[in-house]
Amino acid sequence: MTRRFVVDAADHAPRLEAVRRRLFLRNGLSLGALGLLTGCNLQDGDAVDRVLWAMSRFNDRVQAWMFDPNRLAPTYPVSAITKPFPFNAFYAEDSVPDIDGADWKLEVSGLVQDRTPWTLQRLRGLPQYAQITRHICIEGWSAIGQWSGARLSDFLVRIGADTRARYVGFKCADRYYGSLDMATALHPQTILAVDYGDKPLPPEYGFPLKVRVPTKLGFKNPKHVAAVFVTNDYPGGYWEDQGYNWFSGS
Ligand SMILES: Nc1nc2c(c(=O)[nH]1)N[C@H]1C(S)=C(S)[C@@H](COP(=O)(O)O)O[C@H]1N2
């Protein structure tokens, strides 16, 4: 794969080689090591960009194939929880969406049997799981928090999702969007978090619903989720479409 890539792009070979090495470093890092990484954007020319995008998509497929659905992200004791937990979004904290939980509904679409929207109360009626896990942001910080909610896998079964489909996508109230491969969506630690600590998720951390995916980097954890859909068409994501690797996890 690597050799063919260099031959095809002979004109750009030296430069591509350097960028390739950088990309491999980024994608080859473990979640732990990624904590040390600061965000770097791919700022090269069009040709280089296209090859990099193709490679990043290729890496997604290899990583998904290597993903072990039984491997769990580390969990921590209550004493390890980071206080205060950091806020992060593509906007400042005073622009956090103001959502009324009473008339909020989670929309459901795509390859599912039952598209009835879900109320918060109904989501809370599914078996709830509490997890203390580490959130790792690609911008170079990490923090430990406790999130609780239903397993996304239980929810997918309840809506009659086609779990042979490739992706589960999410749309958020703040124009953010994202997606997971089906194996990660079905992972036992992937939850529809409605509580932070022992209280409902506060607005800044994603009220009323954050998809908490401890096997993935922070940007793969959409907050203020408004809609979920099941699809075979690659849905991308807010940061993924700007160059971050889609799989971004372990
Ligand atoms: N809706 C929405 N979800 C989002 C984001 C965002 O801007 N909007 N930012 C992502 C990123 S990059 C991070 S690190 C985490 C931050 O979550 P926190 O505020 O709970 O720390 O949310 C992720 N999910």
Ligand SMILES: [Mo]
């Ligand atoms: Mo992030």
